[in-house]
Amino acid sequence: MTTRLKAACCAACLVLGSAARAQSDPEQKLPLWEIGVGGVALSTPSYPGAGQHETRVLVFPNIVYRGRVLRADRSGIAARLFRSDRVELDVGFAGALPSDSDDVDERQGMPDLGPLAEFGPRLKVKLADFGDHRSLRAELPLRAVIEARGGLHHRGTTFEPRLTYEIAGPQGLWSLEAMGSVVLGDRKINRHFYEVAPQFATSARPAYAADAGLVLSRLGLFGTRRVNQDLRVFGYLRYESYRGTANRASPLHVKDSGVSGGVGVLWTFKRSAARARGGESL
Incomplete structure (x- = not known):
């Protein structure tokens, strides 16, 4: 998913798995599940190529589940279909918040962007293990x-x-x-974000038919720090480039780059006595 909608939800989801993996130790079994609460303040472009930023403060449940098949972590909820030392395949869900077009100058008078959900397979491959808890992996969702x-x-x-x-x-x-990463979208998803139907065209916003192709290129940093057993702080910074994208000519495309970032806290107040036996995600 490509807009601030995903940034708002996935900033929260990102914490869950990263914090969980940061706690992992090959000599120690982790709890089967953990429950807590988190909060994040973030700023992000309204959508890729928008001329405006939006700021949100979110409170979200911190739920981690490490089952053999069912997993709940930074990527949302997923059913693991296959796992080896270097390859993992799952089918997962992820969610995203709605966007009000009246809050975005370029989309004034156009339909709102409703809540979005993603569903589909994801292949993860560990490309290299450098030791000392350092690794390189590829993900193909x-x-x-x-x-x-x-x-x-x-x-x-x-x-x-x-x-x-x-x-x-x-x-x-x-x-x-x-x-x-790079985000590629078919014509239908690009129409959802970039197309201007004739009935919504104005003198400053001509009609536009969107094409399939590149949506954005992205670089990001994400970090967590444990304060004590139950409390963590985290932050992220993300740069996105919209140059050379399939719909750069859309009147809804205003800028060629965007920066988003956020900081937050994650508190775990309950964890199971039972230990996970399914192995950590890659």
Whole structure:
């Protein structure tokens, strides 16, 4: 998913898995589940190529589940289909918040962007293990996008090949991830964000038919720091480039780059006595 909608939800989801992996120790079994609460303040472009930023403060449940098949972590909820030392395949869900077009100058008078959900397979491959809790992995998620606004509507498909370098401190005291990805969308999802139908055209916003192709290129950093057993702080910074994208000519495309970031806290107040036996995610 490509807009601030995903940034708002996934900033929260990102914490869950990264904090969980930062706690991992090959000599120690982790709790089967953990429950808590978190909060994050973030600022992000209204959508890729928008001329405006929006700021949000979110409070979200912190739920981690490490089952053999069912997993709940930074990527949402997923059913693991296959796992080896270097390869993992799952089918997962992820969600995103709605966007009010009246809050975005370029979309004034156009339909709102409703809540979105993603569903589909994801292949994860560990490319290298450098020791000392340092690794490089590739992720290949292919997701159908569903909008929940006046019913359920299929809004297209996205593909986001991603490389992630991860390093963790001793005993999970801290963790840092650096990642790079590109987001590709079919014509349907690009129409959802960039098309201007004739009835919404104005003198400053001509009609436009969107094409399939590149949506954005992305570089990001994400880090966590453990304050004590139950409390963590985290932050992220993300740069996105919209140069050379398939719909740069859209009147809804105003800027060629965007920066988002956020800081927050994660508190765990309950964890199971039972230990996970399914192995950590890659």
